[in-house]
Amino acid sequence: MSRFPTRTPLTLAVALASLSVVSTAVAQPQSLEARLAALEARIAAAEQRATAAERRADQAEAALDALDDADLEQRLADVEAHADGDLGLSLNAYARSGLLLDDHGKSAPGGPYLTPAGSTGGAVGRLGNEPDTYVETTLNYKQRFDNGARSHYRIMLADGVTTSNDWTADESDLNVRQVYAQFSDLPSFTGAFEDAKIWAGKRFDRDNFDIHWLDSDIIFLAGTGAGVYDIRLSDAWTTNVSLYGRSFSDYPVTGSDSPGLTGSTDNLIFTLNNHIGDWQWMVNGLSANDNDERDTGSEATAADSGFHTMLAYHGDSFFGVGEGSFKAAALYGRGLGAEVKSLGSDGNLLDDAETTRLAVYGTTYLAPRWRLAPAVLAQHSADRYARGDSYDWATFNARLANELTENFEMQYEASYQWMDLDPQGYQGHNAVDGAYTKLTVAPTFKPQVGGFWQRPEIRLFASWSDWDSELNDFAGDDALGDDTFNGGEWTFGTQMELWF
DSSP: OOOOOOOOHHHHHHHHHHHHHHHHHSSSOOOOHHHHHHHHHHHHHHHHHHHHHHHHHHHHHHHHHHHOOHHHHHHHHHHHHHTTTSSSSEEEEEEEEEEEEEEEBBBBOOOOOSSSSGGOOOOOOTOOOOOEEEEEEEEEEEEEEETEEEEEEEEEEEEEEOOOOOOOTTTTOOOOEEEEEEEEETTTGGGGGOOEEEEEEEEOTTOEEEEEETTEEEEEOOEEEEEEEEEEETTTTEEEEEEEEEOOOOOEEOSSTTTTEOOEEEEEEEEEEEEETTEEEEEEEEOOOTGGGOSSSSSOBBOOOOEEEEEEESSSSTTTTSSSEEEEEEEEEEEEGOSSBBTTTTTTTTOOEEEEEEEEEEEEEEEEHHHHHEEEEEEEEEESSSSTTTEEEEEEEEEEEEOSSSSSSEEEEEEEEEEEEOTGGGGGGGOOEEEEEEEEEEEOOOSSOOTOOOOOOEEEEEEEEEEEEGGGGTTTTSSOTTTTTOOOOEEEEEEEEEEE
């Protein structure tokens, strides 16, 4: 069936022309021959217009017939993608900003890493424990080309300060944390690479994941380099191959005759990140030439290479006993890989350094209006920065929330961290053994409640923290070593947090 309505018959055009001629004749009497000639001319013009209309209709039908179903579906998909924000320019953000005060109305030390275990990544609960302002703003531009290929450009700006002032230029850490390009759906990629995505630039690895309640990544891989995601080795097995570069800060060189002489080196991280069903198996090799020339302050040698691996499970239930989700990971690293969380970020590790870490967390609803998110993070590290040192700690955390109305909920958090640290005098730190405890109550307002990942929110909070007095002796310049910050402290404050 034609896509156009039935065309006007030539006879109708001729009739209209005839009526026009007759009306003209009535208005201006002419000779019979003149009227007949005028009528013939108008009929001829009408026929020409009808023929032209037929030709244009045929051309339009031919153009529509040339668009097959695939073309129409592609154009429809493009329109829908623009409507859904999957193409074009988009904005994502994460931000938090809060005020943390002690029971005397003065600014109080805080942060998820304020305990001595924080020096090796031992985070504690973050609710009611953050005195900073931190913001990430991400701009994305996505395109789809005529051949179906896609491109994604991303740039992320980030800044973090602890001051409460409105103007913080002198303290700002404004930084471009990501800038990269990624291509996907490339028609020339076939076989195992049919669904692959290639990228280059400075970025966070796509498959990083964290325990939000602790503000601690389980695995964080970032730097400047290139890679390929989603190489399909079987129906259930995909792998990512990437090379990241990171730079260590300048450092004193062993045996240098010039006290101020420093060296520098780049650390390369080669990674294979495999996803097999719900399992994730990551293998990393690290190399930083000349890092072994670093002056460690002892006979120990700094690492110039390393190995790292992680086995993780991403569950779609709450440990198999209820609705929700959970993630569990075991990580091991040696040499430069002994910084098992922030891969390749620590050049002070010794060549014999070893670290093992366990991370588990989950989320579920205990009842229609009660949510629970427990977490465990534990680590053992030995020969890390000095021969014979050891850093052992474990954090147990739980966040509970009660949704009272559509816009208000009560949040509660409990954290307990045990630590046994023996730094062997590294950086003047002392051996300590003890525990830290924190309890927080936080009335929270939201535009809409409903799940742990629902933001934005504005909180008021009160936190009580206590710790063994021995932990104050670890270092004189950390939060617990501050004479004005002692066990049995109350802190109060307010905070907003959002992401989109």
